[in-house]
Amino acid sequence: MEVRDALSLGRQALSGKTEHFARDVALLLAHALGCTVEDVYLHPERVVTPQEYDAYLYFLKRRINKEPVAYILGYKEFMGKKFKVDKRVLIPRPETEILVETALKIMADMEIKDGIICDVCCGSGAVGLSLMGWGRFSCFFRYPKGAGEPSPSFVLTDISQEALEVARENARNLGLDCQDGLRFLHGDCLEPLRGAGLFNQVDLIVSNPPYIPSGEIEHLDDEIKNFEPILALDGGACGTRFINTLIEEAPDFLKSGGHLLIEIG
Ligand SMILES: C[S@@+](CC[C@H](N)C(=O)[O-])C[C@H]1O[C@@H](n2cnc3c(N)ncnc32)[C@H](O)[C@@H]1O
Known part of the structure; x- marks a missing residue:
């Protein structure tokens, strides 16, 4: 043939x-x-x-x-890079690139040279690792960090240990894991930041949390609801559970003038 x-x-x-x-x-x-x-x-x-x-x-x-093509291939392109994906993580969506591009603009406007940037609900790490990789072109910091050169620290968090394993693997694949400025923390929403004592220290919190109302999940396409982790989709009764928590609790961790950026649908 x-x-x-x-x-x-x-x-x-x-x-x-x-x-x-x-x-x-x-x-x-x-x-x-x-x-x-x-x-x-x-x-x-x-x-x-x-x-x-x-x-x-x-x-x-x-x-x-109905298995998604990205799971069959084992990767999804996002912000021009290949991210490993499998059933442990949501497949990064093209529209989430808007979240990354907006965050990059904020980072450049804030002239973030050092400080802390958090990706809460990181999944495959597509958002946080893209900020780390692309930030060096649009902002003022450098990776790999030269001796004495300032660069921000990145903190990626998720409640799924399995998702964090995938995010770590993506960091390795993208050559970002050797940086001492990258941490993966496990836990519920902003709790890992509390555990790490990051009060009033964070410049930017970025999040694409689960935001589908629980009752709508059964009406999603088969290729979403039968394959992608429900944990990555279910945003509670109204879909706003994580959005509300982020808005209520982020001020505890943001520096004065810091930003919270959320994808909400
Ligand atoms: C919509 S996915 C987003 C993944 C990734 N940021 C992206 O844009 O491709 C939401 C992520 O939130 C995580 N998650 C669900 N409940 C959580 C919780 N209570 N605390 C922290 N992360 C949670 C899921 O494991 C999943 O990885």
Whole structure:
């Protein structure tokens, strides 16, 4: 079988079952072949080996079963970087890049050279690690830190130990884990900041907390409610449980002039 035949078989299999089936098929075939999507389109004559074909069929079956493409591939691109994802963490959404871009602008406006930046409910670490990685271009600090050079500390927190494991792995993959300015803390909402004694010390708290009202979860698409962690979605009866806590308690930890930035829907 050649790539062109595999593409056509995949499109027939997924047509009507997923919204962006042609894109999904190209991504899954590229993953099975260990090449890029561009290679798939540029080399339709390439022969698909039996092992590659078996892997491709396995990926197609998972997708027909509504598993998100990002979990099948094992990563999601966010702010131009690949973040490892699996069922332990929410798949970072494109709209959350607005949260990161807004935070970067605030960091630049505040001229944050050192200080503390917290990503509460960090999941895969997509938000906090992007701020750490991209901040050095739009702000005034440097990573890796040179001797005596100021740079902020980043604190990433989550109630899920499993999510923190993924965030740590992403920090390693992005080359950010060797910095002494990165901490992962476990616990409920802002409690880890309390435990670490960070009263009146934080410049910026950023959070994309769970904000789906509990009663709406059963109406979400199968690919969300059957695969992504409910813990990452459920924001309590009105969806505002975490938003309220963050607004009420963040002032205990923010410096004068500090900012709280929340994604709320
Ligand atoms: C919507 S996800 C956001 C993940 C990541 N920040 C992102 O934008 O992709 C919410 C995260 O909040 C975490 N979480 C749920 N309940 C929590 C709690 N009580 N305290 C801290 N984190 C919590 C979940 O484990 C999940 O990782």
